[in-house]
Amino acid sequence: MNNQQYDVVFVGGGVMGCAIATNLLLRDPQLNVALVEKDLSYKYSSTVLSDGNSRVQFNVKENIQMSLYALEVLDSFAEDMAVDGEKPEVGFRQQGNLFLTDEAGRTEVAAGLALQQRLGGNVSWLTPSETKAVFPMLNIEAGLFAGTTFGRDDGTMLPQAVLEAYKKKAVSLGAHLLEAEVTAVRHQSNQVTGVQLKNGDVLSAGIVVNSAGGWGTQIAQTCGVELPMEPVMRQVYIIETAVRSQNILPLLLLPSGTYLIHEGHGLFMCGRSFADDPITTTDFSWQRSRFEERLWPELVDFLPSFDSLRVTDGWAGIYAVNTFDGNAILGEWPELRGFYLVNGFSGHGFQQCHAVGRYLAECILGLPPTLDLAIFSPHRILENAPVFENQQKLI
Structure with a gap:
């Protein structure tokens, strides 16, 4: 059994994991980050199978603000995500x-x-x-x-192109991309200590991010956390x-x-x-x-x-559907230090990856948030304080 040491381990290398990793390494290039993805072909990835739409039309202030920030990011995305002079083409088509x-x-x-x-x-x-x-x-x-x-x-864009752009940028900044399956989140005395891989290896880390999409409920259960989320x-x-x-x-x-x-x-x-x-x-x-x-x-x-x-x-x-209130679950689980959640987006995760990437990076590094998304904190689940978007059936 091999034991490798990291600062942060992501369980899931889809657009959320890659966006957070990119934002982390842009702010602290010295971090040792592992992106663990069980299938790098992304055949069943919710990111790749998304319809790639982005909208401002939400009813919760923070959701609207995330969408407005996404428009800012997409305006210079090709230049900001360029690696070795190669700019990604995400085909953002603002047809309305x-x-x-x-x-x-x-x-x-x-x-x-x-x-x-x-x-x-x-x-x-x-x-x-x-x-x-x-x-x-x-x-x-x-x-x-x-x-x-x-x-x-x-409008709509190519979701796989956005994922690939963040992935390549994260790797260029020093992230370690591993194709492996996480079988358990390891913990001791209410503190995350890393993850166990299917092949028996251990990745030790004081911070583990659950970015496993529809598989996130299963990952959370391995460390005793029950999320109100269904695939x-x-x-x-x-x-x-x-x-x-x-x-x-x-x-x-x-x-x-x-x-x-x-x-x-x-x-x-x-x-x-x-x-x-x-x-x-x-x-x-x-x-x-x-x-x-x-x-x-x-x-x-x-x-x-x-x-x-x-x-x-x-x-x-x-879809990783949050059965509690249909909105994202973002931040550290209150009862397990170092276990960060980026789950339960209920169909609007892809379009929120830019703001969530920045916010989770700021949370992990202890920086004041540029856009405060504490309304989506996991605390609300334990306190039974849901944040409902609306009654309309949005995408």
């Missing part, structure tokens, strides 16, 4: 996000919109007719929605329609939570979370029939020209 609301959700949406605008978000309210001018094939005659909020700076499988579909648009259309979110992302020409990405989505870390199957039976009829109601289409592809990925 168009969120439809019905009458039942209008009051809550209006409150969220006011907060987004007050914080500097480029978001506005559109009437149904104004919405149709932006998304011409929408059915506004049936009265299916009261209006929309349009986040003009929102939920959600399916995504690629559909081809006869619809043609000269421009890339905004992402469209229906009141039910069904979303549609235009990929160009007649191609769209479509998905939705359902209450009966499987809880699993091993099932990555997808079913065409699920789209045909549960999503297609609704799409035709809102977009009559979608009555004829073809499902050309699909996939399934894991």
Whole structure:
């Protein structure tokens, strides 16, 4: 059995682990950091299987602030993440996000919109007719929605490119990237001491970060920490329609939570979370029939020209759903020193990696936070003080 010594060990080398590691090493280049990823092909990584969307449209102040910071980061991301003169291309496409609301959700949406605008978000309210001018094939005659909020700076990008950029930057700054499986977080006297690997090796460290995504609940259990988090499988579909648009259309979110992302020409990405989505870390199957039976009829109601289409592809990925309040769990677990959590993002983790990377690095180093995200501290779980985003079914 080998024993290697580190200052910080990350359990999970997805976008969160790599973003935090990058921020740590930018602030303290002397740190000895290990990024432990069980599969460097990232075949089942939630980062890679993400739809890559980023939005300002949240109702919790800190979530909005994280999105606004992401826009700042993305503005100079290629230059800041360059390694040996090679700049990453993440394809950030700011086509905007168009969120439809019905009458039942209008009051809550209006409150969220006011907060987004007050914080500097480029978001506005559109009437149904104004919405149709932006998304011409929408059915506004049936009265299916009261209006929309349009986040003009929102958009989509290539999630794997963002992950690879942070990973390469972290490694260039000195992080050790290991392909290995962590079987246990080691601890003694309420203090983390490192991790045990499947091959028997031990990585000793006074700080362990649980950045394992949908597998984070299992990792936490190995050191006696029970997280209110479930790995939920959600399916995504690629559909081809006869619809043609000269421009890339905004992402469209229906009141039910069904979303549609235009990929160009007649191609769209479509998905939705359902209450009966499987809880699993091993099932990555997808079913065409699920789209045909549960999503297609609704799409035709809102977009009559979608009555004829073809499902050309699909996939399934894991959401780390926080069953407590649906928001991130960030920071040191109060009952185990050195055990830091970056878990439970419930579907909006990818877009928050930039702000979370900076914040967790500041927490670990004992620096005052540039953006205080203490509202998402694990303390709230032990104190039964949930932070709910809203009642609307967002991505």
